[in-house]
Amino acid sequence: MSIIIVDDNTANQLVVKAILNKAGYTDLIFASSAQKLFDILGVHSRIVKVRDAELILMDLMMPAVDGLEACKILQADDRFKDIPIIFVTAVGDSSKMAEALDAGASDYVMKPINRMELLARIRSALRLKKEIDWHKERDTRMKNKLELAKQVQRSVLSKAIDDENIEISAVYQPSSELAGDFYGWYQIDRHRYGVILLDMMGHGISASLVCMYISSILRDTITRMSDMEQAVLELNRYMNQLHMEDELINYYFTAIYMVIDTMEKTFEYVNAGHPAGIAYADDRIELLEHSCGAIGLFNTLNVKKKRLHYKKELNIILYTDGLTDAIEHGSEIAAEHLVTLLDNKKGLEPAEIIQQMLPECNSTNQKDDICLVKVRSK
Missing domain, CATH: 3.60.40.10 (PPM-type phosphatase domain)
Known part of the structure; x- marks a missing residue:
């Protein structure tokens, strides 16, 4: 289970890393930009470096492609739309936060980061991801059974x-x-x-x-x-x-x-x-x-x-x-x-x-x- 942390500020990355490591989350991957995130996931290519991403913690304000645009791109791709995204941001504009949630983000945490709040929201997002994965697996099994039943019916x-x-x-x-x-x-x-x-x-x-x-x-x-x-x-x-x-x-x-x-x-x-x-x-x-x-x-x-x-x-x-x-x-x-x-x-x-x-x-x-x-x- 991998958690990807996307932030163009190295100091912010270290803060998040320290909080997560202490809570037992050790499989962490860092990206300094949305483009680096896309490279890791293989959004624009067939080269995929991480296949089991469970959660993305992403800064909202980043150069070139900001977090909001990156979220929209991931949500538009069936391969990644079920990965929960939590924005970690200093932006306090409520309309901006609403826009981020409308774009498909699961949640957001304000900077400076409150450790208990961040971990609680991570646990909530991971529970959601686990439930989504369970439903997807069940739907796949059901689809396979329906396909078999259809073949039997036709036969x-x-x-x-x-x-x-x-x-x-x-x-x-x-x-x-x-x-x-x-x-x-x-x-x-x-x-x-x-x-x-x-x-x-x-x-x-x-x-x-x-x-x-x-x-x-x-x-x-x-x-x-x-x-x-x-x-x-x-x-x-x-x-x-x-x-x-x-x-x-x-x-x-x-x-x-x-x-x-x-x-x-x-x-x-x-x-x-x-x-x-x-x-x-x-x-x-x-x-x-x-x-x-x-x-x-x-x-x-x-x-x-x-x-x-x-x-x-x-x-x-x-x-x-x-x-x-x-x-x-x-x-x-x-x-x-x-x-x-x-x-x-x-x-x-x-x-x-x-x-x-x-x-x-x-x-x-x-x-x-x-x-x-x-x-x-x-």
Whole structure:
């Protein structure tokens, strides 16, 4: 732990040194000007002489670059802005002291130096530095854990399918590190495919954890249970297991779950409170509208699947409400308007569809997760 003392007066340096040495502070570094301080820290170069500076004691009035300007320069650099700066000065102007504190200084001590006052302010500043360092270390650990969680979350999303029967792909644009949208598709047998897109309540860690919980049971639920209605009821049962008495709200998600049979040229679906998907079946356009409430919101669900046929070609576009919110800036959008917007884009890849519909949208300005899934039978 180093304390840097910046003063153009050697006598002042010796006074401060004597006080600090007697109090047990021995790792002291001296600089006769702000420029010398910059050289020690490597402010304007890559050569760093001191990497563990814990505190800077600095004179306010110095030639060339004064203490106030030096403080502003350090505060503007992310490498040094957390190092506490205590001004040791003979300037008694209260407005000047206020300006120094506004520039980022932690404290100040007036000359002639009162030993007890200086040591008390040093201890206070070092406690602050220790707390800042603890928070930075914790934030770094949390960031690393969030990055790992994001990678795990992305890894369980289904990879694109392009086989002799069907083509399924998606684009996912989360609004934060961890998101609440999830999609998956699973081949049930040679000609049948189960596809689900869901939007979990909330964002962040809790939504991500619940998504991971559901993803762990989806494959088995979809491939094992041939009855779609029973599969949705099973998911509802799992979600209701998450309810805690102390929580004021239940965890729930909206979803569209469908099974496509490329041999029989049919697809069945359940829309559990999700925005209506759009199916282009030959020359018809079908809206995949609600058939039951959100999954996990209530203990019981009245689930009714719907069945549609096609003869030659089937294109389906599913999306989460982050897409419609971004289009209308949070307002409701008529389904017919969305059909019109998507009609000439159904031949594009999902990422191209999003890019054309939301050319200026990115993760820094979007308010919700955006996910779009495209299904095309062959």
